[in-house]
Amino acid sequence: MILTRRAALLGLAGSVTLGRASLALAAAPTDQRFVVVILRGAMDGLSAVVPYGDPALAGLRGDLLPPGPGQEKGLLDLGGYFGLHPALANFHAMYKDGDLAVLHAVAGAYRSRSHFEAQDYLESGASQRLTTGWLNRVVAALPTSTGPVDEAFAVGVAVPLLLRGPAPVGSWAPTSFATPSPELYARIAELHHTDPVTGPAIAAGLRERGFAAGMNTGDTKDNARYAFPALAAEAGKMLARPDGPRIAAMELGGWDTHAAQTNRLEFPLRQLDTGLAALKAALGPAWSKTAILVMTEFGRTVRTNGTKGTDHGTGTVAFALGGAIAGGRVLGDWPGLGAGRLLDDRDLQPTTDLRSVAKGMLAAHLGLNAKALAAVFPGSEAASPVSGLLRS
Template sequence: MTLHRRNLLGLMGASAAFGGFGMAHAATGRDPRFVTIILRGALDGLSAVPPVGDPDFERVRGELASIKTDALPLTDLFAINPAMPQFARLYKAGQGAVVHAVASSYRERSHFDGQDILESGQEKTGFTRSGWMNRLLTVMPKGQGAPIRGLGVGATTPLVMRGEAEVLGWAPSSLSPVDPDLPARLMALYEQSDPLLYKVLTEGVETGKIAANMTQTNARGGSADPAMMVQMAQGAANLMVQPEGPRLAALAFDGWDTHAQETARLTKLLGGLDQAIAAFETTLGPAWQDTTILVVTEFGRTVNPNGTKGTDHGTGTVAFLAGGAVKGGRIIGDWPGLKDGQLYENRDLMPTTDLRAVIKGIAADQFGVSASSLSATVFPGSERVAPIKGLIA
């Protein structure tokens, strides 16, 4: 268990041992949960959800079009990468959806700038003091209980969850296990000499116990390791399933920059993502029915492969929606086509859906956030971007 230094005050103020968290229900009487998973490095949407029915698919994709053989069919036009059988199952059960040809407002190809805009929710670079998910916490309709709280998972809280709203920070430990008596000895040491630190340690240990559920073995890899993806998902779900636990969470998985040998790399990464989504479903239990998971990335990749069996930085990509709250079993968005004249700058998948419209639709339908708050606070300057309705069942 790892506590973030920047969140210590938030832990004390919000009582990370869940004494100070309160449930805030949507107008429907549900107890909604919303998870954002960020794939850092830019996901190739044409390999994740290949448009196998497009007449130009094999021509433009070259060797990468071989995925057509094993891809799992979703519609006549689209299939999903064979590394994601769990998502395919959710899709068929009406609990998974794909937004294709989607992008943020960013139209260049820098990872750093693209990630900043994706997570900050601003239209331009240079705004990194807060993220749209943290600001979403500040505009939630006030219920009878305490405000809905957020959770940032990872060694560093993702930018999307940083800001003025108090959030809980947790990360799986990559260190070797310590003597089980060590936490108790440390707390005994500081109980009298430093009551403030004692309080933080106590709450941190309790948070770690809940997140790990005292059953998981620490993964040793980074967040590009499928085992770590699953552990991060299980930890987040264990915290979110608590009656007074956080209801919004942000996770970030690294390693999606597939310039070379894309097929093998994506098989591993998408498999880890698939298992992480399934871990949320299993660990949340009945709470899964009121849960929405959104999977996003900073931009897509080139339509044509490069000379190293990979793809370079692009524009349009895919976003995944999963959860019992999702009105799934469908591909969302307008397909632009893969002919030369239909590509963005003659090289990338043309974006036809603004990612902010997807997020606005989730926030409005699942939490009752007003359109004015979404345009003025969560995504400043986005008045022209209307929420997509009907994403939530």
Template sequence: MQRRRFLQATTALGAAAPLLRGWAAAPELPRFLLVFLRGGYDGASLLLPQDSGSRAFYAESRPRLAIAPPGSDDGARALDSDWALAPAVADTLLPLWQARQLTFVPFAGSQDNNRSHFETQDRFELGLPVGQAVGSEGRSGFLARLAIELGLATREHAGRELLSFTEQLPLVLQGAGPVGNVSLRNLGRPALDERQMTLLSRLYAGHPLEAAVQEGLATRGEVMREMAAEPMDPGRRAVAASAFANEARRIGRLMRERVALGFVDVGGWDTHANQGAATGVLANRLAELSTGLAALAAEMGPTWQRCTVLVASEFGRTWRENGTRGTDHGHGSVCWLLGGALRGGRIAGEQVVLGQPTLHQNRDWPVLNDYRPLLAGLWARQYGLSAERLARVFPQAAPRDLGLV
């Protein structure tokens, strides 16, 4: 086999991924997982305003996409007097909400007004302030910078406690040295068989990359064996869960036993047409996502008390539906925060009554809760990081303490 084809087949090995044997995250080290929804998901189809002014404006703006209010057939589930939850996620998320392990932050996102998926995703993962040029931080992602501040980017820790459940290393974790990544598409089935691995080893014998390739192969084999040790639960397959929902328990086990900082991205949120309301395409995806998150929480066991999960997207969708029964690229959205130590069961952050005067550019949710100060405030509590150290993670972002943990 040609060396080029082998390199393509082993993208997820990492350039110098270390061995995982005997490797475990510090027992008391808090865990953090970022679940990134690529495509810009519609927060108004998850968290519905119920105050009198916003509710009327919601129904008027979405004649075909609006979800019925609480008390109606297929209606939303009331969370408090101002907000309700989409019925598609009620069975999985309401128990976490009632246990005070789930918080929603509406009017959340980035101040970036660029509505391009790729540019906004890059800026989000880099964690840069508006106006700072992409590349000015050396293409280092904000989770990579957090890892450096936590001392996880040293040779001793490199690649051991940082893991991305993706096919390629995401921008958000670039800049922290070697970081492991394993694609959800390949969990439970190796990308290379034994014959191919032997050929690859021989191909790189005596090559400067020989040691890195050997360590990468060992890392991939170790992770695959651990992932395959727990068989797939056919009951979860029966509920038409996505790949994330199917593999969430395995992710939870790695977060429990080894991974201090993790990242996973989930696609399919660019709902320009036939989005659906209480049921339909988007409702199904939200149900799959919430099923996976609930499974992850259950699998982590006592370690869930030291874990925080952020669910976010590069931007939200337009407040008004379009002519193809969907929504277009927007601005503000809704962040989810989950965790065993979370002070949850509440809607957090700055809020406003939704109406035409309060829409961003007369089309979108405004961003009143920037994700950068929000995360800086969370990590000040979770990790005890000083303002000086947080400024290196998020330049020009004063920590905002919402009392989340």
């Protein structure tokens, strides 16, 4: 893959995009590895980590629930109250190894149900859009070393806002692999539905490319389905190298499940699960020095909507995983789903600030002190770091 050659040429960092997934890397004077995965489109936390022990759950979204633990294609149990979605088998194995922690009922400090605003805030690390991303400020906050040269470069398309800023970060993107999600194809086909020329042509083209008639399953012949795992494996190889980058940001789309959620969520969850398993495998022994934060801009409505999907909500789930994580636990203060417990009577009430999770990881894993954390997340004094996230 080109990333390897490219990154070798550049020495320190690079960025690559495959399908709906993308990756950006930066060097840092540390031997610890820190990876952030942004799930763009708002992952439904209540489907990824199902609070099957909550008595109100079945009444609110019974038709979206997988079978319980122990049943065929059932939830993967996390200790008697929560269960992982059955597509997250590798996550379950990491949880049992003590390498994965679940943080439930998390959200950013902002309250926006606009994807674009919320993603900006999530990446800025603030309740407003900043010109730099918090992960870039992490790189800047690390003590300088005699390490890689301080050389900025830019090739091809954009680095995510999360990693944008003064610290050197690379960007590279092959256009040939860029294909939209099956749902986006379906929406475009629908927009053309009444066009006598382009409508039938697009429908025929999608059939020829092997889309199922409903176009909901993501069953395409192209390599988009392998994009995130392939990218994650590349990231792992890069991060594993003694002289490789130490900071990576990855993105994975396809989470905006307004309709037919049971079908549509399966695909991105499986990508995430196999992708991070591929990252772990590629890291090899460096896995023990790795911490990964998986986050999304907001959660989704607790109740099912009229099209067997969910709409934009608030509280959701985040994952902390890696060999450096003190996992095997579900953390957070579960607010419950019963009467009067929901935010605006529709969303999971957030009880943990995502910045607290990030700060807890940065403090323990990369050694950032309070002053540095304040620079990374300006105005976050009220969000104190979650302690005990890392193995001591």
